[in-house]
Amino acid sequence: MSRRGLWTDIRLRAAWARQDWGAILREYRRVAGLSQRQLEPMVGMPQPHISAIESGRRQVTSADVRSRITEGLRVPPELTGMTPQPPATEWEPPLELRERIAHGHSTGRTDTRTAEWISEVLARHRRAEDEVGGRELWPIVRSQLDAVTLLIPSASGAVADQLLLLAAEHAHWLSWVSAQEGKRGAALAWIDMAHGWAVDGGHADMASWVHRIRARYSLQGGDPVRALRTAETARGTAGISPAAASVATHQAAVAAAAVGERDRAQRLADEAHNLALQVPDEEDRPGWLYWLTPTRAALDVASTAYACREWQAAASGFREALPGLAGYPRDQAYYQQKMDDALRRIG
Structure with a gap:
């Protein structure tokens, strides 16, 4: 793996987002398989100094030392080029993001390689969230969104449209994490931005998907009527793929159950x-629907049965599908709890 490729590692990027220089060195060595001695020529420091930084006995306060580490480890531009991100307690999207997008689709050239790299890293974030947690990844994704929106003003045509989709994917992820942290207002603000960027870029699947997310938020907020209406809007988005239609239709099913329309x-x-x-194959689905495997589809059927209070069908569906969630401990625990509850209700 190239040195740049090492920076797709979640724990390494999280250390950079915290500006924890000891952790940066440790995590880089872990990913690269290097000893402290092997790191010496890369960062221009002797091994005892590296050891002192990693252990916390020495703080990195010098701009020169920071520069040597940054250059020596080849930290990618979407991390080095951004101003420090606000703490995770500041959840709302900043105004300048909208301002940058407003100047998109101009005539010019942009660095598509950086965009492709950021897209690859975001895909890894999605898969790692189950293990790492969204809060720790938050400043990284915010930094990447900054990098994407800074590219848009110099882009045009299909390139600008793809950047808008990438920006929407980031905003959707930030909305999702905000919701998990109980920041409902911020979650809605981010999902609104994601929808606007998806529409501007002509991306029907993403436009449908963010409506589906809004429907989920409404259901979680105790408003199933609004949830059903919004989910039906997601289903009715013109030109969507079978995968996007599937998740929108499942959301409508759960909302219909919540308003008492069980047959529907x-x-x-x-x-x-x-x-x-x-x-069934991942390459045939949008990137953010990588998880929509036949196992997940079966779990969705069981979840609807659970929402309809069809306890036997729900328990059986969960039991059959749960083995397919190996490697997703958080989701496995969630559906296991649902199955156990359904079994209790059967009596």
């Missing part, structure tokens, strides 16, 4: 399942 919910659940089975 079950019909929608079957439709969502059939749509998901049309795209």
Whole structure:
């Protein structure tokens, strides 16, 4: 792996986001498989100094030392070029992001290699969130979103449209983490930005997906009527793929169950399942729907049965699908709890 490629590692990027120089050195060595002695020529420091920084006995306060570490470890530009991110307690999207997007689609050239790199790293963030947690990744993704929006004013045509999609993907992720942290207002603000950027870029799947997320937020907030209406809007988005239609239809099914329309919910659940089975291979789905495997589709059917209070069907569905969640401990625990609850209700 190239030195630049090492920086896709989540723990290394998280250390950089904290500006924890000891952790940066330790995590870099872990990923690269280097000893402190091997790191010496890269950062221009003797091994005892490296050891002191890693152990916390020596603080990095010199701009020269920071520069040597940054250059020696080849920290990628989307991390080095950004101003320090605010702490995770400042959740709302800043105004300048909208200002940058407003000047997009101008005539010019942009660095598509940086955009491709950021897209690759975001994909790794999605998969690692189950292990690392969103709060720790928050400043990294915010930094990457800054890098994407700074590229848009110099882009045009299809390149600008792809950058808008990448920006929307980042904003959606930030909304999701905000919601998990109980920051409902910030979650809605980020998802609104994601939807606007998706529409501006002509990306139907993402536009549908963010409506689906809003429907989920409404359901979690105790408003199933609004959730159902919003989920139906997601389903009705023109030109969406079977994968996007599947998740929107599943959300509508759960919302229908919440308003007492059980027959409708079950019909929608079957439709969502059939749509998901049309795209069992990951490469045929949008990147943010990497998780929509046949196992997940089966779990969605069980979840709808649970929402409809069909306890036996729910328990059986969860039991059959749970083994397919190996490697996703948080999700496995969530669905296990649902299955256990359904079994208790059967009596």
